[in-house]
Amino acid sequence: MNYFYDIVRAFSDGIFLTLIKDDRYTYLVKGFSSSIVITLLSAVIGVILGLLIAVFRLRGKGILSAIANGYITVIRGTPAVVQLTIIYFVILGQSGLSDVLVASVAFGINSGAYVAEIIRAGIMAVDRGQMEAGRSLGLSYSQTMVSIIIPQAIKNVLPALGNEFIVLLKETSVAGYIGVKDLNKGGTTIASVTYDYMVPALCVAYIYLLMTTSMAAAISKLERRMQRSD
Amino acid sequence: MIKVMDLHKYFGELEVLKGVNASVEKGEVVCVIGPSGSGKSTFLRCLNLLEEPTKGEVYLDGVSILEHKKDIDKLRQKTGMVFQQFNLFPNMTVIENIMLAPRKALKMSEPDARKRAAELLARVGLTEKADQYPSRLSGGQKQRVAIARALAMDPEIMLFDEPTSALDPEMVGEVLEVMKQLAREGMTMVVVTHEMGFAREVSNRVFYMDEGIIYEEGTPEQIFQNPTKTRTREFLSKVL
Numbered sequence: 211m212n213y214f215y216d217i218v219r220a221f222s223d224g225i226f227l228t229l230i231k232d233d234r235y236t237y238l239v240k241g242f243s244s245s246i247v248i249t250l251l252s253a254v255i256g257v258i259l260g261l262l263i264a265v266f267r268l269r270g271k272g273i274l275s276a277i278a279n280g281y282i283t284v285i286r287g288t289p290a291v292v293q294l295t296i297i298y299f300v301i302l303g304q305s306g307l308s309d310v311l312v313a314s315v316a317f318g319i320n321s322g323a324y325v326a327e328i329i330r331a332g333i334m335a336v337d338r339g340q341m342e343a344g345r346s347l348g349l350s351y352s353q354t355m356v357s358i359i360i361p362q363a364i365k366n367v368l369p370a371l372g373n374e375f376i377v378l379l380k381e382t383s384v385a386g387y388i389g390v391k392d393l394n395k396g397g398t399t400i401a402s403v404t405y406d407y408m409v410p411a412l413c414v415a416y417i418y419l420l421m422t423t424s425m426a427a428a429i430s431k432l433e434r435r436m437q438r439s440d
Numbered sequence: 441m442i443k444v445m446d447l448h449k450y451f452g453e454l455e456v457l458k459g460v461n462a463s464v465e466k467g468e469v470v471c472v473i474g475p476s477g478s479g480k481s482t483f484l485r486c487l488n489l490l491e492e493p494t495k496g497e498v499y500l501d502g503v504s505i506l507e508h509k510k511d512i513d514k515l516r517q518k519t520g521m522v523f524q525q526f527n528l529f530p531n532m533t534v535i536e537n538i539m540l541a542p543r544k545a546l547k548m549s550e551p552d553a554r555k556r557a558a559e560l561l562a563r564v565g566l567t568e569k570a571d572q573y574p575s576r577l578s579g580g581q582k583q584r585v586a587i588a589r590a591l592a593m594d595p596e597i598m599l600f601d602e603p604t605s606a607l608d609p610e611m612v613g614e615v616l617e618v619m620k621q622l623a624r625e626g627m628t629m630v631v632v633t634h635e636m637g638f639a640r641e642v643s644n645r646v647f648y649m650d651e652g653i654i655y656e657e658g659t660p661e662q663i664f665q666n667p668t669k670t671r672t673r674e675f676l677s678k679v680l
Binding site for chain 1: 531545575
């Protein structure tokens with residue numbers, strides 16, 4: 211009985227110290243919004259970059275395709291946290307951009323490589339006849355790609371893309387390396403004051419879980435909407 | 441309207457077209473018949489550069505399409521094409537399928553494109569299907585939509601690549617009926633087909649293709665009643 215009482219007591223003290231005392235919950239709220247902003251921005255950058263790179267790779271020859279291949283090799287072959295460090299300290303460090311923006315660019319560039327491969331697979335799964343039909347109507351290659359092929363490709367790979375966005379969101383938790391006050395950093399900041407790691411870590415984990423599950427729900431809703439034409 | 445000179449096409453080592461010469465006049469309906477693998481579809485696909493000829497010349501309205509590859513999108517707007525597998529855009533409704541090319545390639549306004557698409561749908565008898573997705577249509581209906589989609593660009597010539605080969609037998613008639621109507625209205629047509637009845641009844645001329653060339657050509661009467669060459673006779677005795 212006493213043991214049980216001690217645990218509850220430790221927990222409630224922990225919650226008080228972690229969240230309530232000195233308004234410490236604001237570290238988590240601010241961290242949460244930074245994490246959301248970085249995820250959304252980098253997802254947008256990643257999709258745009260991914261589409262371009264996928265099309266460059268599919269065209270198969272020339273300098274653009276070589277650049278695309280090199281980009282994918284380097285980005286997939288090195289850890290995101292190392293890329294983040296390089297982009298922050300070596301490339302954009304003196305640019306005066308806010309650290310949230312630098313992180314968004316870094317994670318966007320990182321995600322673009324994975325998105326490119328996902329979309330390339332989606333484009334290759336679209337029937338060849340679709341391109342021929344578009345071209346035979348007098349549409350250009352890029353008009354056919356944008357209006358006909360890519361919408362079908364994205365529909366094909368929506369589950370894989372959703373997965374990539376969830377991975378991306380979790381990956382942003384290393385943004386603290388360059389001093390971004392993201393959600394994870396918010397948790398460790400609180401812990402460094404209270405010397406209690408358990409409660410902040412559990413809170414941070416729970417908030418990430420909420421974010422990823424809502425993201426998964428949004429993706430499945432989108433999937434169902436796109437299945438109208440089946 | 442179309443003139444083809446000494447057209448050759450290789451796929452790797454395989455020579456599919458071995459020097460095709462042909463011409464199609466305005467308002468003519470030409471049916472291309474022949475055994476599988478004789479190059480009929482490849483010939484048709486060279487006419488709008490879906491396949492690039494290895495050698496030879498294709499003139500459309502006197503313009504060499506091989507010398508004007510940069511303008512191929514403009515040139516293709518003059519040639520509508522209908523495919524064996526329909527190739528409708530599955531993510532768009534029937535009317536959106538028809539409106540897409542006029543909107544994007546001709547920059548037609550949305551109300552104009554919609555009006556034109558509705559007229560074309562009425563012409564192929566599918567007004568009530570306008571807002572359905574292609575997956576809800578039968579094969580015959582899909583092919584009629586595909587014809588309407590090609591007509592939306594106001595082509596001068598229509599190319600048909602075995603338009604009824606993927607259809608259940610009971611749906612062949614409705615598609616051929618639309619094509620006959622088009623022919624009566626004076627559309628220039630090149631039709632690769634296995635429908636000998638259609639070829640005999642509707643076409644002005646028949647190309648019999650074999651061994652990668654136009655082996656024999658003539659009016660339907662000449663080809664179907666008095667073929668002069670042995671291979672033509674053999675082929676027709678198998679299919680008639």
